[in-house]
Amino acid sequence: MAPEALLAHFSEQTVAAFFLVLARISPLFLLAPLFSSKMINSRVKGIVAVALAVGLMPVVKHGEIDLDVLNYAGLLVKELIVGLAFAYALHAMFAALQAAGTLLDTLIGFSFGAIVDPVTGTQSAVIQQMYSLFGVAIFVAIGGDTWVIKGMAKTYDAVPLLGAPPINSMVEGAQIAFSSIFTSAFMICAPVLIAIVIVDAAFGVVSKVVPQMNIFAVGFPAKMIVGLTLIGASLPFVSGFIADQLQLSVAQALSALGG
Secondary structure (H helix, E strand, C coil): CCHHHHHHHHHHHHHHHHHHHHHHHCCHHHHCCCCCCCCCCHHHHHHHHHHHHHHHHHHCCCCCCCCCHHHHHHHHHHHHHHHHHHHHHHHHHHHHHHHHHHHHHHHHCHHHCCEECCCCCCEECHHHHHHHHHHHHHHHHCCHHHHHHHHHHHHHHHCCCCCCCCHHHHHHHHHHHHHHHHHHHHHHHHHHHHHHHHHHHHHHHHHHHCCCCCHHHHHHHHHHHHHHHHHHHHHHHHHHHHHHHHHHHHHHHHHHHHC
16 A cells, blocks of 8 residues: 555544544543533534544554545444433432422522522522532532543443443443432432421410411521521532542443443
């Protein structure tokens, strides 16, 4: 083969592999914590995605890539599915934080004044927004972005660039991640939840004993004080929970992809 033809062949294979790597990385900017934040400009996300793809190219091993249009499109779709599976496992962790915040907003009464969450771009109440921002802050403080990138690099050991992912294992992993959202949400807000229920029960008894008392005027400030106090006291434990869950989420995602 002539040097010019060899160079052209190598360039085609490199470009094809680059776009496959980029396809696997792209779902991070749709679902993964911090990477998918609405506060990050779309152009910046695109530049970071391309930079990550270039950085991961040396660790991605592959054979001859079939450049037939249909076959290559199938590889692109497969890479998107693998990336979505990995990003979804990470997204479940932050979905649990948001679910816990929503539940506490409803119990304490902050859900009446919903505002726009700058992280997710959706409408959320005060405590949900606080948990969301707190989660991102802890994620950055513990180097979660580094863990995510390392985990993405390890996905190529589980599912090679030209390999087929284990669909059954991925579906089972998605089910586990989804079911863990509600379990984790109750674990996060359990101390505050129990305290608010006790306060509600106490005011229910008081309303029966002293019916002339305006229970709504007294109950809302009391629940707010108790709720915010316990939320502040429980935040250090929530930060430890986030760190543990991030490692667990990456490990579960790699296990599901590895079959």
